[in-house]
Amino acid sequence: MEKLMISGGRPLQGMVSISGAKNSAIALIPAAILAESEVILDNLPLLSDVAVYAEILEELGAKVAWEGSQMRIDPSAIKSIPMPNGPVKKLRASYYMMGAMLGRFKEAVVGLPGGCNFEPRPIDQHIKGFEALGATVTNEHGSIHLHAKELRGTKIYLDVSSVGATINIMLAAARAKGATIIENAAKEPEIIDVATLLNSMGAVIKGAGTETIRIEGVSELHGCRHSIIPDRIQAGTYMIAAAATRGDVLIDNVIPKHLEAITAKMQEMGVVIEEFDESIRVKGAPSYEHVDVKALIYPGFATDLQSPMTSLLTQARGVSVLSDFVYSNRFKHVPELVRMGAKIRVEGRSAIIEGGNLNAAKVKAADLRAGAALVIAGLTVEDGVTEVTGVEYIDRGYDHLVSNLRMLGADVWRQSE
Numbered sequence: 001m002e003k004l005m006i007s008g009g010r011p012l013q014g015m016v017s018i019s020g021a022k023n024s025a026i027a028l029i030p031a032a033i034l035a036e037s038e039v040i041l042d043n044l045p046l047l048s049d050v051a052v053y054a055e056i057l058e059e060l061g062a063k064v065a066w067e068g069s070q071m072r073i074d075p076s077a078i079k080s081i082p083m084p085n086g087p088v089k090k091l092r093a094s095y096y097m098m099g100a101m102l103g104r105f106k107e108a109v110v111g112l113p114g115g116c117n118f119e120p121r122p123i124d125q126h127i128k129g130f131e132a133l134g135a136t137v138t139n140e141h142g143s144i145h146l147h148a149k150e151l152r153g154t155k156i157y158l159d160v161s162s163v164g165a166t167i168n169i170m171l172a173a174a175r176a177k178g179a180t181i182i183e184n185a186a187k188e189p190e191i192i193d194v195a196t197l198l199n200s201m202g203a204v205i206k207g208a209g210t211e212t213i214r215i216e217g218v219s220e221l222h223g224c225r226h227s228i229i230p231d232r233i234q235a236g237t238y239m240i241a242a243a244a245t246r247g248d249v250l251i252d253n254v255i256p257k258h259l260e261a262i263t264a265k266m267q268e269m270g271v272v273i274e275e276f277d278e279s280i281r282v283k284g285a286p287s288y289e290h291v292d293v294k295a296l297i298y299p300g301f302a303t304d305l306q307s308p309m310t311s312l313l314t315q316a317r318g319v320s321v322l323s324d325f326v327y328s329n330r331f332k333h334v335p336e337l338v339r340m341g342a343k344i345r346v347e348g349r350s351a352i353i354e355g356g357n358l359n360a361a362k363v364k365a366a367d368l369r370a371g372a373a374l375v376i377a378g379l380t381v382e383d384g385v386t387e388v389t390g391v392e393y394i395d396r397g398y399d400h401l402v403s404n405l406r407m408l409g410a411d412v413w414r415q416s417e
């Protein structure tokens, strides 16, 4: 096991280039199962979740060649094999195997997902969607069994605008008979990315990015080449890190439109932000105003940036209130930040944060974004070395983190525990 060591107190300076989005990549890889010929994905991030997905597809018989930021997936020899255990248990987004396998084989057995369990994360809306399409779905000893004689298009109204359920239903419906309409669909940019790939494969999907998505089922999909959108959560994390260290960083290969909510909130605090076509420059200020933040579904402030933002708000004057309306209890970073001297208390679905300096400490990342929050906190500490364990969570979502931070002037290294 490794830990991250951070000797903070240095303003981040320079340029960082953002890789492809994790939450797109881990939906696009299973989407390739639906094709009859090779799918090439470019701008792929080098993440442990991506490696696990490559392993899942190989276990099913796909040929996967992953070189740098490109993955070539030949799904022509894929077989319908039950996956109750093994790699599917290692990541959250293994739930996409349900939609993809159901779409291609009309059957699937997939163990309930693993990944970051900061609170119960139900998949009832995914199952409701599969059942509406005509599948029988049962939970047997911790595995979801899905079976359909045929999938038939229908209208599905999601009770909550779930990213995973929206994508999973798109995957299954892409090869169903007739038209499927998803109402109250999630609108995250990653959903548009998946629809773009599926359409390049021959699917007929309209409305992705709005609350109504229409999928005309087709009998066959073919291979294609697709470049993954930049990771808005990684970009937002570097924006926050730049501000927290009072640095000056150009964050390149981003879509500024995807970062509007975080940009506006940081400007409200007094951070100076300049937007360009494909990059954003973040300049820190000597002091920041306190703000209130509400994490919401897109285009609201992303829940995945809520934990990193907590660390930035410890650097603001006065009391800030950060509420998460997507996950009511996503606060595993808080006790660890308190260990570093932060004055934060959790009340219901809100963290109340009083600004003040942090101290170096030994802390543990209990999930991916909690890990990012602790790294940012460590970067702000003037004296001493902060040790962050739980690096395996951070590796799920941040590629080249240490080398990127070092390039920006941070004193950060990995050390064996």
Ligand SMILES: CC(=O)N[C@H]1[C@@H](OP(=O)(O)OP(=O)(O)OC[C@H]2O[C@@H](n3ccc(=O)[nH]c3=O)[C@H](O)[C@@H]2O)O[C@H](CO)[C@@H](O)[C@@H]1O
Residues within 6 Å of the ligand: 023, 026, 092, 093, 120, 121, 122, 123, 124, 125, 126, 127, 160, 161, 162, 163, 164, 165, 186, 297, 303, 304, 326, 327
């Ligand atoms: C792999 C991936 O893309 N992960 C992202 C995805 O997770 P994920 O797709 O799992 O999150 P959802 O959008 O589904 O969850 C949103 C909300 O809906 C609830 N819900 C969801 C599904 C369901 O069947 N029933 C239900 O009640 C959840 O508990 C949560 O409160 O979106 C989240 C919200 O932006 C992000 O934090 C994750 O990074």
Ligand SMILES: C=C(OP(=O)(O)O)C(=O)O
Residues within 6 Å of the ligand: 092, 093, 115, 116, 304, 368, 369, 397
């Ligand atoms: C919660 C996250 O991811 P996942 O849904 O894959 O666990 C995240 O990216 O912050």
